[in-house]
Amino acid sequence: MTQVLLAIDTSAGTAVAVLVDGAVVSESYDANSMQHAEQIGIQIQKGLETAKKKSSEVTLVAVGVGPGPYTGLRVGIAAAKMFAEGVSSPLIGVGSLDAIVFAESLIEPTLVLTDARRSEVFFGLYHGKTAAGVPRTLIGPGVKKQAELEAELQTAGHNYLLANSQVSAANLGLLALAQLAEGTASTSVVANYLRAPDAVPSKGKKVSG
Amino acid sequence: MSHQLRLATEADLAAIMELEKASFGNDSWSRPTMRAELMAPHTTYLVAYQDEKIVGYAGLSKVSSSSSADIQTIAVRDSHRRAGIGRELMQMLIEQASKLSATEIYLEVREDKQAPQKLYEQLGFVRIDRRENYYQPDGVAAIVMRLTISSDLKPEPVVLGIETSCDETGIGIVRGTTLLANVISSSMDQHARFGGVVPEIAARAHLEALDATLQKALHDAGITIKEIDAVAVTNGPGLAGALMVGVGAAKALAVAIDKPIYAVNHLVAHVAVDVLERGKLETPTVALLVSGGHTSLLLVRDLLNDVELLGETIDDAAGEAFDKIARVLGLSYPGGPEIDKVAKKGDPKAIRFPRGLTLPKDQDKHRYNFSFSGLKTAVARHVELAESKGEQISIADVAASFREAVVDVLVTKAINACQDNGVPRLILGGGVVANSRLREVAEARCQEAGIDLRIPALSLCTDNGAMIASLAAQKIMAGVEPSKLDFGVYSTLPV
Numbered sequence: 001m002t003q004v005l006l007a008i009d010t011s012a013g014t015a016v017a018v019l020v021d022g023a024v025v026s027e028s029y030d031a032n033s034m035q036h037a038e039q040i041g042i043q044i045q046k047g048l049e050t051a052k053k054k055s056s057e058v059t060l061v062a063v064g065v066g067p068g069p070y071t072g073l074r075v076g077i078a079a080a081k082m083f084a085e086g087v088s089s090p091l092i093g094v095g096s097l098d099a100i101v102f103a104e105s106l107i108e109p110t111l112v113l114t115d116a117r118r119s120e121v122f123f124g125l126y127h128g129k130t131a132a133g134v135p136r137t138l139i140g141p142g143v144k145k146q147a148e149l150e151a152e153l154q155t156a157g158h159n160y161l162l163a164n165s166q167v168s169a170a171n172l173g174l175l176a177l178a179q180l181a182e183g184t185a186s187t188s189v190v191a192n193y194l195r196a197p198d199a200v201p202s203k204g205k206k207v208s209g
Numbered sequence: 210m211s212h213q214l215r216l217a218t219e220a221d222l223a224a225i226m227e228l229e230k231a232s233f234g235n236d237s238w239s240r241p242t243m244r245a246e247l248m249a250p251h252t253t254y255l256v257a258y259q260d261e262k263i264v265g266y267a268g269l270s271k272v273s274s275s276s277s278a279d280i281q282t283i284a285v286r287d288s289h290r291r292a293g294i295g296r297e298l299m300q301m302l303i304e305q306a307s308k309l310s311a312t313e314i315y316l317e318v319r320e321d322k323q324a325p326q327k328l329y330e331q332l333g334f335v336r337i338d339r340r341e342n343y344y345q346p347d348g349v350a351a352i353v354m355r356l357t358i359s360s361d362l363k364p365e366p367v368v369l370g371i372e373t374s375c376d377e378t379g380i381g382i383v384r385g386t387t388l389l390a391n392v393i394s395s396s397m398d399q400h401a402r403f404g405g406v407v408p409e410i411a412a413r414a415h416l417e418a419l420d421a422t423l424q425k426a427l428h429d430a431g432i433t434i435k436e437i438d439a440v441a442v443t444n445g446p447g448l449a450g451a452l453m454v455g456v457g458a459a460k461a462l463a464v465a466i467d468k469p470i471y472a473v474n475h476l477v478a479h480v481a482v483d484v485l486e487r488g489k490l491e492t493p494t495v496a497l498l499v500s501g502g503h504t505s506l507l508l509v510r511d512l513l514n515d516v517e518l519l520g521e522t523i524d525d526a527a528g529e530a531f532d533k534i535a536r537v538l539g540l541s542y543p544g545g546p547e548i549d550k551v552a553k554k555g556d557p558k559a560i561r562f563p564r565g566l567t568l569p570k571d572q573d574k575h576r577y578n579f580s581f582s583g584l585k586t587a588v589a590r591h592v593e594l595a596e597s598k599g600e601q602i603s604i605a606d607v608a609a610s611f612r613e614a615v616v617d618v619l620v621t622k623a624i625n626a627c628q629d630n631g632v633p634r635l636i637l638g639g640g641v642v643a644n645s646r647l648r649e650v651a652e653a654r655c656q657e658a659g660i661d662l663r664i665p666a667l668s669l670c671t672d673n674g675a676m677i678a679s680l681a682a683q684k685i686m687a688g689v690e691p692s693k694l695d696f697g698v699y700s701t702l703p704v
Contacts, residue, residue: 010457037453041460041470041694048464055465070409071450074416078454079461081419086434086465191416197409201402206593 004053005060006044006083007173010076011068011096012114014039017169018051022177024170026050036075044083058087062176064096064167066192067122067141068114077191092176093189097124099172101135104163109138111153112163113146121146122194125153125160132182134175143194212264212294214301217247217254224263225256232284236344246281253305257285257294264289267298271309278306280316283325295325299332307358308365314358317351319344329354366438366685369426369462370678373455374447374475375502376400376411378418381675382430382437383682388485389430391668391675394418401542405532406501408448415454426674434466439691441681444472445702447502452698460694469691471681475672476704477516479638480509481680482669491661493632495519497623499647500639500672501528501543504579504619506626507704512680513687516704519626520577523566527615528641530581534611537589538604548608549644555609557646562587562614567621577626584614616647620654627660636663642670 005019014036017027026047030039048055063080066073077093084091100112101124109127116122124140138158142149153160179185217225222244229237238246247254251272257265267283280302285294306314316334318325330336334354343351365385372379376397382390396414400406427434442459445452456472463470480496496507504522509515525533528545535544540551565580588611595602627635635655641647642664655662669675 035697037456037460038695038697040457041464044461045464045694055467058465071412071453074412074450074454075457078416078419078458081416082423082458082462083465085420085423086462088434191413193413197407197413199403199407199410201404206589 001059002057003060004051004058005062005173005177006047006058007062007169007176008040008044008076008080009064009096009099009167009169009172010036010040010072011064011066012072012167014043014072014076015064015167015169015172016040016043016047017173018047018053019170019173019177020051020053022174024173027168027170029166029168033069033072036072040075040079044079055083056087058083059089060092060176061089062092062094062173063189064099064169064172065093065189066096067116067143067194068096069117070191070193073191077189081189090187091189092180092185092187094172094176094179094186095124095141095192096167096172097122097141098126098135098137099175100165100167101126101163102133102171102175103168104161106135109158109160110163111160112165114165116143116194120144121149123149125158130182132178134178134182134184141192141194212257212259212289212292214255214257214297217256217266219244219247221256221263221266222247225266228263228266228284228286231286235346238282252281253302255298255301257298259289265294265298267295267302269302269305269314271306271311273309276310276312278309278311278314280314295328296332299328303332303356303358312358314356316354317343318354320350320352326352326354332356366682367432367436368439368441368471368678368682368685369437370441370473370674370676370681371455371459372443372475372478372672372674372677373415373451374443374445375451375500375672376406376414377672378415378422379672379674379677380422380426381673381678382426382432383485383675383678385682385686386484386488386679388675389432390426391673392422392426392429393668393671393673394422397543404536404542405529406448408450411448412450412454415451419454419458437466437468439469439471439681439685440466441471441473441677443475443478443677444696445475445699447475447700449698449700452700456696456698464694470694471684472692472696473677473680474702474704475677476503476505476507476518477512478676478680479670480507480516480636481512481683482638482665482673482676483636483663484683485669485675485679486665487663491634493630494634494636494663495623495626495630495632496636496638497619498638499527499619499641501532501641502526503639504581506577506623508626508630508632512683513689518704520575520579520622522579522581523575524580524582525585527579527581527619528639530585530615531641533585534588534608537592538608540604540608545641545644548612549646551605552609552612552646555603555605555607557609557613559603559606560591560610562591562610564614564618564621567618576629577622579618579622581615584611612644612646616644616650619647620650623651624654624658624660628658633659634661634663636665638665638670640671643667
């Protein structure tokens with residue numbers, strides 16, 4: 001049976017790809033980080049059209065679980081979950097930073113940084129790949145102020161290259177297949193927020209002087 | 210007394226045979242044939258009766274393996290012709306055929322009978338064939354007619370609705386105006402220690418609750434995902450980040466099952482839920498929607514085409530005021546039920562708290578708007594003042610007096626809206642409808658004012674997916690086009 005993989009990542013912009021038997025046949029990326037809800041449906045539909053596949057032919061869904069700005073990240077995960085339910089296919093969660101460095105050689109230690117808002121970055125330090133091509137993580141994923149992170153890495157004596165930081169749904173799909181091949185794919189699809197919700201119980205304030 | 214319709218039973222056989230012979234003479238079916246027809250599992254026979262006498266009957270045959278149905282026979286007593294009995298029998302059978310998923314209905318009619326042919330044409334049947342010498346022994350030709358039931362206008366679409374505008378993940382399923390499932394997963398407990406809904410916590414909870422809520426809804430409805438005809442989702446008003454979870458989910462589901470999607474207004478859906486209990490919405494009606502996120506007065510002249518926002522809160526929602534006052538009084542979250550409980554032992558007239566925007570000077574600009582922040586401050590000040598003087602306050606009295614002030618404003622303004630607009634109906638919606646005093650006062654004052662009050666079941670008043678599905682089903686049945694796939698979420702979406 002033909003394997004049709006729908007890959008989705010909304011950890012930055014909106015990224016969708018369709019892979020047929022391991023080959024990327026359609027890929028789209030919308031860099032706007034405020035348009036996930038608008039974009040997600042159309043991109044999935046167009047991706048399948050370009051791949052000349054019906055939604056019912058999809059046999060596997062892979063989704064980036066972050067880290068990434070939360071509101072957008074959730075749109076992709078929600079979409080992936082419901083698409084998988086809709087076509088009764090399995091669903092795999094893939095680290096969005098892992099997907100980014102999948103394209104790198106990783107012969108040298110490589111640092112990936114993405115925008116975490118609030119003057120912080122999401123980061124991961126990677127070095128080498130498994131036989132199946134899955135990136136090996138040295139540190140991360142985590143969230144910190146960039147200067148703080150760089151100081152720490154320097155203190156620990158890490159030399160590293162900086163990865164191009166744009167996530168590709170095609171690479172995310174390929175990584176999912178590599179993880180499946182080596183048996184490390186995760187069917188637990190939970191958003192990787194890396195921060196607790198920003199809320200503190202208020203003590204209530206006085207209204208009279 | 211006028212005629213009525215019901216399903217035929219074996220006990221009707223004698224009366225039917227009598228009418229059969231009178232109507233068809235030579236062509237009449239035999240008694241055993243008629244009996245077999247009445248009792249067959251694939252037929253639906255109706256009788257029309259008046260004063261306990263059978264005045265008409267008609268039958269439909271639809272085998273489950275076929276997509277077409279046949280009108281087997283129809284007869285109306287001579288003395289009862291021209292009373293619309295034949296038309297009603299036919300309409301019921303067409304409805305039944307459509308419920309059984311027939312896509313076309315066939316019938317034969319004597320060529321020499323003009324009146325029934327005309328009726329069938331009016332009902333949408335078209336002539337497709339003529340059969341010579343069909344009726345014997347008279348040698349009269351039969352005209353074969355067919356009614357195509359458009360699949361686009363399937364009268365009872367199965368719609369799945371997703372609601373994530375606040376802290377309830379709701380997935381509901383309806384078939385037309387019939388409720389099939391209404392599953393709600395609330396993140397209320399997670400917000401308790403913060404004393405109010407935290408948007409990020411709500412959004413995270415939606416994402417986590419999606420799969421299980423969907424599966425339970427399908428299970429409760431007893432359908433598979435493939436049986437869904439359309440997907441509906443709230444795209445506002447509400448918390449943007451929370452809304453986006455539902456919209457992302459709904460769009461992907463619609464694409465996955467290749468079905469249309471309908472973006473639905475949360476407030477209008479609160480009104481649309483009434484069709485699930487009453488079959489249709491009586492209009493015009495005023496709607497008072499009161500929850501932790503909304504306090505709105507709507508004038509609904511037409512559910513799909515004419516909904517006007519008369520007014521809303523200019524600061525806190527009523528439910529929010531309950532939460533905040535509960536904290537002031539040391540009660541737990543959510544505040545509404547707690548205050549309601551404590552207030553039962555208190556005197557609602559103990560303290561005269563202010564009624565926001567009810568003064569004569571407010572009537573010009575804010576007749577239908579609400580404000581609870583002044584009330585909230587007044588209650589807090591009352592409590593603080595007592596504390597600073599070292600006085601004991603009666604929490605029950607404060608709770609009862611506060612609740613009375615909120616309820617008084619809500620009901621007064623809702624009734625004003627009805628009376629100003631000459632609307633004799635009021636429907637309530639939103640979680641605060643659970644408040645016992647609101648229901649009591651609304652009931653008493655509506656009765657006094659001659660206003661018909663509708664309070665849907667509480668599970669349909671709180672935020673839920675069934676109301677979203679219900680509004681979309683109404684749109685579909687009215688032939689409204691689906692939404693384009695690129696719609697966004699609007700936290701302040703107008704009605």
